[in-house]
């Protein structure tokens with residue numbers, strides 16, 4: 327089947343999924359019978375473009391990488407018109423995350439689902455703030471609202487609980503949910519200064535557009551909310567999650583932890599207790615002997631405590647261009663394999 331794909335946002339993740347699709351074009355066709363054409367792209371920096379027969383993606387990648395505006399197939403459609411009027415069957419919502427209002431992503435998601443187009447997104451805003459409402463609109467329109475990339479980039483988490491772990495009761499999820507802060511804490515341990523390492527995390531594409539969201543713990547809080555609501559049906563709001571980031575961790579704290587054979591990690595936790603779901607995000611000193619202590623850099627790790635398997639731990643990349651681009655690919659392939667059903 328040939329899919330027509332639209333991208334709203336052509337930043338790190340948008341370019342990541344394009345590079346993957348171009349590189350793996352033949353493999354995806356041979357292995358899965360998956361064919362695609364990208365016909366619509368909207369980006370506030372580079373412009374909005376539409377060509378129902380397919381855009382010149384290599385040219386667009388070159389232009390965006392050189393910070394130049396698009397020059398071919400420009401359209402007057404704004405984002406919403408482009409979503410509604412394009413011939414896309416799948417819209418990838420890849421704009422920046424806003425965990426307060428969910429905008430502008432939430433308008434893009436709603437417009438796509440209401441016009442019968444599947445949504446694949448790594449944007450935590452719509453998933454953390456509006457998942458039940460968007461899932462309902464998706465179901466009413468017989469399309470998918472897929473969000474694997476919102477938690478731990480492409481490392482399978484949402485799809486793991488919904489697929490391979492289906493049938494297990496998951497009573498606790500605990501681990502490292504933010505790549506930027508884990509990378510920062512790892513590098514600070516080697517002696518690098520906070521500001522310097524934050525700048526590198528931004529350059530590597532780990533940090534959010536506004537990195538305050540990472541270091542204050544809000545990004546991990548969004549992911550905790552998504553897990554609590556989707557995996558445990560908690561029905562909580564993001565503001566219900568007590569949250570502390572890493573901004574107050576000093577090099578002295580890091581040295582103190584070292585002296586006790588411990589290291590700091592920003593831990594997200596979701597746990598069912600006495601009929602309630604208890605959540606939190608906070609820095610913790612973890613003993614070197616604990617499995618989470620060995621998880622360094624932008625890597626994420628989550629342990630699921632289940633009734634049938636005991637603890638199941640998944641460790642993998644939590645951020646990055648290709649790593650998050652892959653989360654978009656895996657959800658697109660899931661739509662392809664089920665023919666959108």
Ligand code: HSE
Nearest residue numbers: 504505506532534645
């Ligand atoms: N800024 C996020 C992180 C990106 O560092 O984990 C992935 O959600």
